[in-house]
Amino acid sequence: MQAAADRASIQTLPPLLVDQIAAGEVVERPSSVVKELLENAVDAGATRIVIDAEEGGGALVRVSDDGGGIPADQLGLALSPHATSKLRDADGLAAIATLGFRGEALASIASVARVRVVSRPPGEELAAAIEQAGGPPGPVAPLAAPAGTTVEVRDLFFNVPARRRFLRAAPTEYGRIAATVQQSAMTHPRVGFRLTHNGRVTLELPAGQDPWERGVAILGRDLDDALLRLDRDEPGWKGASPMRVLALLGRPEIGRASSKFQHFSVNGRPVRDRQLVHALKEAYRGLMPADRQPVAAVHLTLDPAAVDVNVHPTKAEVRFRDAGAAHSLIRAACRERLLAEDLTPALHPRTAGGSGPNRPRSAAQGFELREPSPSRASFDYAATRDELDRLADAPAGQRGAAGAGGPAVAGPPRKVVQFSDSFLVTEDAEGLLVIDQHALHERVMFEKLWKRILGEGKPLEKQRLLVPVTVTADAGRQALLDDLAPLLESLALELEPMGPRTLAVQAFPTLLKSRGVAVGPFVEGLLDAAENGDLAGPADAGGRVTEAALAAVLDMMSCKAAVKAGDRLSGPELDELLRLRDEVERSSSCPHGRPTTLRLTWNELRHRFGR
Template identity: 35%
Template sequence: MSKIHVLPDIVVSQIAAGEVVERPASVVKELLENALDASATTITVQIEQGGRRRIRVSDDGIGIPADEVELAFTRHATSKLNSIDDLQQLYTLGFRGEALASIAAISHITITTRHRDEETGTRLRIEGGKVLQRQEVGAPAGTVLDVENLFFNTPARLKFLKKTTTEKRHITSLVSRYAMAYPHVRFVLEQDSREILRTTGSGELADVVVRVLGLDAFRQMIPIAGEERDRLTGSRINVHGYVALPDFSRADRSHITLFVNGRSIQDTRLTYALTQAYQGMLDDRRYPVAIVMIDLPPDDVDVNVHPTKAEVRFRSPDTVFTAVQRSVRQALLSALSAHPSESSTDASPAQQTLNLPSSPAEWQSPPSSPPPAYAAQRPSVPLAQTTRHSVYTDDDTDLDYIPAGADAPLRPRTLPILRVIGQIGAQYIVAEGPVGMYLIDQNAAHERILYQALHEQLGSDENDSIEIEPQTIELPKQLAKAFEQSWDFWHQLGFVIEPFGPDTWIVRAVPSLLQGLDIGAAILYTLKGGSEPEQLIRQLSAFAAIRSGEVLSTEEMRSLIQQLERCPSPMTAPDGRPTLLHFSSEQIAREFRR
């Protein structure tokens, strides 16, 4: 049996390099980030044989002081943080101090650098992690890193590299992404002495998009701009960039580019938020072209969760999701409303947005209905009772037609005028619009209404409570602790609750829109869905919403549709399920072979 022993430093470095350096593009990424952190205004990337033979990155940044050059190639040596607390306020792309050491361990690397406050530069030659040569040289301010013979001492990694054309494509994609994230920096990319990309550094994202995608593609793009405030932290989340009109789509997600605080990331949930914003505008098998920049305070995002920092963790992921989805959706609706010819000629953009997936399973979301055990405890609550106390006033329920958007002139119209026809299977509301028929899922629609009302109540200073006959609730110990931790949430919603013994409370008042519920069952079900306010609101909305199987009067159906239209995101439930489906007159005629 082999004895336990400490690995040599060079072996440790080579193993660590395997996490940081996966392919030539990984080297380019690390060197680009170092250049950007050094405040470079011009960055040149030169590649030979897809990066196998050579990768050269030069910049005009501040450079490295002569007495720190060798230290820069030591593992965990960094100028970007001093303590664990600094991770909460990162304003740089790099911070671990692993990149240069990892690259040097598996390549032949030459660095030439001069700090802008020094008169001469330093050149260092390292092979396989060992310093072979150091000399003083004349050099402009900045840094040139020349990486040759990548993976020369790790043949297993070398043989897993793809074809040269594939590696070139990865590098081109990477440099293009950083050029878009930093439009104020001039980027030059050369592959085998052939210039692939050159940006102007004008500071205009549009200039870079034109150079990366081409003028014809850019003409199919629209700008996005939005802001969302996190209700928990008060932080502002800004979203900007460009997205393509629905007609300019692709067969895969590879043309969706996401940035968080200037860092290129991969995030399946944000990609889903983006594609969801196109629901009803794109075929299910097509994906948009998008460049989405997300800016938020550094302490609201954790970038230290992945070896290559390609993934991040948000403090309030639901708020970021909403910010992306809403910004893209509103930009698309505005653009299509202004240019109806760019959508189908058979229907207005408003109707175009309602061609939602025909099956909730397509959304890959869990069902919102509570388990049967809770459903049995929940009394039947008439729609009028739960919605007449909504934050939306209801003055037009006696009309045959439901006005669309009359009370929200600043928001793009997302629903047309609808006339209630009836109800199918005590589950779906049938309505007629200007161009075709609509089916509204009463459960999903009511969830959206309640979700919006609860969100606004949570952020309101007004207390919209109503006294009830005191109800006693007793919770399991684990949920009792979660209940105590979320005490502020319940209080802000308008609940008046007092301790009434171990793990027991008495409820004396509830938000008016939840009047009539079995409050004990509602709280128990809500707490099982999570402890974050966003999770609590979703669960509470799901519990309180009317169910499939509840017969509604015509007045209740009209009220529901009217309040749904007044929601900022009326076409989906909080969990992403569609609230309604649209069948155009032409589609119906085709089904009847007319």
């Protein structure tokens, strides 16, 4: 305890110190200065913005725009804290339509750097300039300058050495500036941008682009073919406000190792938001391996009152009034767009070897030969087919022909040949198809099971076990059962505690049983996954199975039940597998996101043979 006499007395902090402390929240590094100045330029209606940086922005950041400018008599106010032309009252705060609203950015920057603002509203003859460097603002001086505003920020943190020490080497800081400019440019395609570093032009984007042109210009022209366009107006859904989703979605095969190539914006504000990243990732579920991240630019426009931007000092996060609905809506819109496309990756020589930063990832890299199974798994095809037919939801007439006598193949019969007991080779109108039999069968099963449980709300068909199978499970595992109940029910799995360390499996899904999947190991695998948190939130608050948990278990199920590499298939079995392929959408990748099919196009073959 401090003696009363030693105790420092409570004092109000001097205003400059208050500003510097506040600045810490907004201005962390040169790129934060760039972000604030870009926002101001956009808010001012600029059509062209020039950003110059020197030494990673630590020495100089200068942003010039051709927007509405600041009248000379308001220049001093622009630099004072809590002074803004963008917000008047609390009602305004509930529905913010400008990027800035706190009236704090310029004041914060001016408390930790040497700032000079030169501005001329288009209607004025003369511009005016003001300077401030960690003290009160200087006098306003008239001068000649083009219409618009230039803000120059030199020697960031010159008066806060503790902060300056946290800055990284110039190239790193410059990298962040470039990323900030790209984000802003992505979000404002009509505005022209030019960025220079140490006098060298590093980015030049013309004014008047549309979101697609701008997206391609930023993500890389070489990716143009691999970017799908989405523009969708979502009416209000489950009480959520209407939303426009405008996006460029990279084909799964150009997925990257990091989510750096994702741009999101909400009402013209670039945001980095975990929910949005998650919704996008979910849209690609099963279409790309879990360790790859989609390449995408997603722009959302909705009623400003439906989203709160005042959550984070740098406004990088947003809060949707109905986060759940927004998440589903974005996921569904993106997913539908992806599924509308034939996502079969082309076997293309240009992509086959490349793994450089701008090269699309080779589809072939994800296409690996599995170890052949030691003995041919018992493959009772007829039983499986009947089971799958029961699971499928196609109209009865369409599937009546698929009786025991043989599969019905839609359209003219195709040649199909199995190689290495693992791969099927066949053709379609566009080229030669090489199919991974296990991956395809797994995909088909997954889809059918998914449709049945989620689409139709029906649990799987259940087979009671004559003799229950026991599985060891300590108290911790037994405690998981309550949480897992809705999931187990839809999977047709009945587990009951049988003594303190044992669970009895009383019923098992017919499909797995008919495919000879061992009960004990499967249930143990499921409990392991639940214990590791891989089935996080197996049910939602309403006791419904969550999609993530269901997808994880159906992955396991379809992998176990599918034909293996090494299984020799008969002619009718091959035809049947192809029929199922046609039936199931998006069969071009397995539930783990590996491709099921590669296509060597006729064009490619002609080209290769010099024809």
